[in-house]
Amino acid sequence: MPTLEWIGKKAVLNHHKEVPFRLLKTNEELSAGAPDCGNLLVQGDNLEALKALLPYYAGKVKCIYIDPPYNTGKSDWIYNDNVNSPETKDWLHKVVKSEDEDLSRHDKWLCMMYPRIRLLKEFLSEEGIIFVSIDDNEVSNLNQIMSDIFGEKNFLANLIWDLGTGTAAGHFTRSHEYILTYAKNKSILRNFSYIGDEDKISERAVKKISKGNPASQITFPVGMEFEGKDATFNGVYGNSEKIRIMDSEMKFVDGKLINEVTIEAGWAMRNQILSWISGQDTIDSKGQIVTKFFFDKKGVLQYEKIRGFINPQSVIRGIASTRKGSALLEEIMGERKMEFPKPVELISYLISLITTPESIILDSFAGSGTTAHAVLSLNNKYGSNRKFIVIECEDYVNTLTAERIRRVIKGVINSKDPQLKVGLGGGFRYVELGPTLFDAEGRIRPEITYAELAHHIHFTETGEPLSETGLSTAPLLGISKGSAIYLLYNGILKDKRANGGNVLTKAILERLPVFDGPKIIYGTACRLGQKFLNERGITFRQIPYEIKVS
Ligand SMILES: C[S@@+](CC[C@H](N)C(=O)[O-])C[C@H]1O[C@@H](n2cnc3c(N)ncnc32)[C@H](O)[C@@H]1O
Known part of the structure; x- marks a missing residue:
């Protein structure tokens, strides 16, 4: 490419x-x-x-x-539309270093x-x-870098x-x-779909509306809507097949069924039945919620509420x-x-x-x-x-x-x-x-809280954010790809002494929430030998040296 x-x-x-x-x-x-x-x-x-x-x-x-x-070159807007703001210039100079003198307007924009x-x-x-909104000035360059990245x-x-x-x-x-x-x-x-009232429905809901599954029996529940139907219906419907009302006749008020009715209908009648109720089975131009009716493989009439999908x-x-x-x-x-x-x-x-x-x-x-x-x-x-x-x-x-x-x-x-x-x-x-979380010497700044470091460590170790409940099980932060991640920091085990709860010892290990599998433990020091750690599937990472800082 x-x-x-x-x-x-x-x-x-x-x-x-x-x-x-x-x-x-x-x-x-x-x-x-x-x-x-x-x-x-x-x-x-x-x-x-x-x-x-x-x-x-x-x-x-x-x-x-x-x-x-958009990099139009204009700088008279209230925001700087080109890439010559002092901050951007300064940043480019630091990042691009000696080459920054040669940068054209487009190079600068791409670097930014x-x-x-x-x-x-x-x-x-x-x-x-x-x-990404853009105009002619950078659209082709933007498409190239987006294509590179995505x-x-x-x-x-x-x-x-x-x-x-x-x-x-x-x-x-x-x-x-x-x-x-x-x-x-x-x-x-x-x-894609537009938003409509279905916004209140977060998941697709598939519902069975006919009871049992003999292919020829369909039960319509009370309240089911039938396009254009009113009063009573118990007769013959369709050209070739008769629908036999099994329990009682179907009674409608405003197109809604007011009694539960089971009918017997052969396969050929199914399309006919679908067409009765298919008034709702359309996707309108606004993509409103639609109720889609269908017969499943066993012949049971089902519906699902879906957003109107659109192109x-x-x-x-x-x-x-x-x-x-x-x-x-x-x-x-x-x-x-x-x-x-x-x-x-x-x-x-x-x-x-x-x-x-x-x-x-x-x-x-x-x-x-x-x-x-x-x-x-x-x-x-x-x-x-x-x-x-x-x-x-x-x-x-x-x-x-x-x-x-x-x-x-x-x-x-x-x-x-x-x-x-x-x-x-x-x-x-x-x-x-x-x-920054770390000072120029790579030390964790003293004001960093346990929660802040926990988020950082969980993310840099696993590539995933700490879960919302991650702190409630501390010092166990979570389990990712089969390994448990622990953080001993800031006296999480109520012992803030230099050699206290931040140091991995046998006693501390026993106090950690149990996980039956590999463990990655962050702490300020470790008093356990490598053989012991290997036998128990423990990887120890020393704070702050083994934390990714950027
Ligand atoms: C075209 S305007 C966005 C207008 C916005 N869509 C609206 O409807 O108001 C671009 C904005 O990006 C901001 N911007 C440019 N570089 C930025 C940066 N490095 N970090 C944060 N904001 C930046 C500018 O200050 C400007 O306000």
Whole structure:
């Protein structure tokens, strides 16, 4: 496969691995609403922020939407749309070193984007997808690096968003943008669906509606709907076969059966029966929930409630224009605080194609916070519990990004939208980046808590976040791929003496929660011989030297 070369590529290919892990610190004052509802706004450069979030969210995100700087070369926007901000320049200089003088505008952009997209991939669950907004300036370069990182086989579409308006661009009027879309693993990705009332149904429900299984008997329960049927029915139906009502006649009120009835019907009648009840067996254009009826292999009539699966058009038209995004932001903030934020409808639409009511949605180029707004709006509308994680580095992270989210949670008095007027509810934690976990000499900083180190160790050892209950069994953090992971730190066994509970001895080993299999134990020292450890399937890792620091 052809690959893209650019100056600085070598320096950034593995850069995501060198970024140190930093602590995440909640700022209670800037947080809003119900802070424990799982939403996060992280202030900081997204490379460092993503690395800090990784031990908590790796593999857990269903949908990533990002809208990075398009690299138009313009720097007169409220955010720096090219890659010449002092922070980015400084970062490039450190990472790309001597070559940084030769970097063109495109090299710089690629150096900036590559490690970030590389890290973003780690967050996606196996059925997750990533949407990246972009325009002509970098679309082909972006597609190349996305293809490198996600694999060509996981390309889903280069969606075209019809802006509904245009701006002069050379010989053409530019009236579209792209949304490059890749799956983490296309081979297992289910078809898309829009959200409807079915949002309340988290799993497919297959129900048996006919009792027993003789192929010729079907029992219809009370309340079952029959398209266009009313009054009483006990006669002959269909052209060739007679349906014999076995128990009683079928009585309908408003198309609903009011008595349970078993009928006898041959195979040929089944399609006829399906057509009675198939009024609900259609997928409407909005993808509302549908009830699909079918006969299983034993001839039992069953139904399943499914979302209306759809194959969305690759051109997104009529959803919302850029003007709508700007007007909404102005309505919320009372003044024009950013040019061309994305319209909420666009991001809601993308999110609703892929996420389910509990999904996590990540946006590491948050800007005015449209993605967070879209998630809150979906939750408000459908009673779902989607969660957002958004990251923004600019000075306006509090005054614009967070402030917009705070306002939509509480309500925007002048809004024309009745839901927004009263407020969408929900909340978020405002999180800042703290110091690195390890100091320059590789020592764990004294303020690091047991929980913080446990998250870090579990993730770096297993590649998976610590489970929600992981700390309740400490010092046993969890079992991964057949091995138990233990952490002896900070006097978890109530002995903080230098030679106390952080040191692996026979006595301490006996106090550890039992696991019958290989064990990986982190501690400050080990008083047990290698032979003893081998016999008991114990791998000892010494803190801090054997902890991965980046
Ligand atoms: C095009 S704007 C996103 C607009 C957003 N979709 C909206 O609707 O408001 C890109 C944002 O990414 C932010 N950004 C750029 N580089 C970043 C970085 N390294 N870390 C965090 N945010 C960054 C910029 O400050 C800017 O706010």
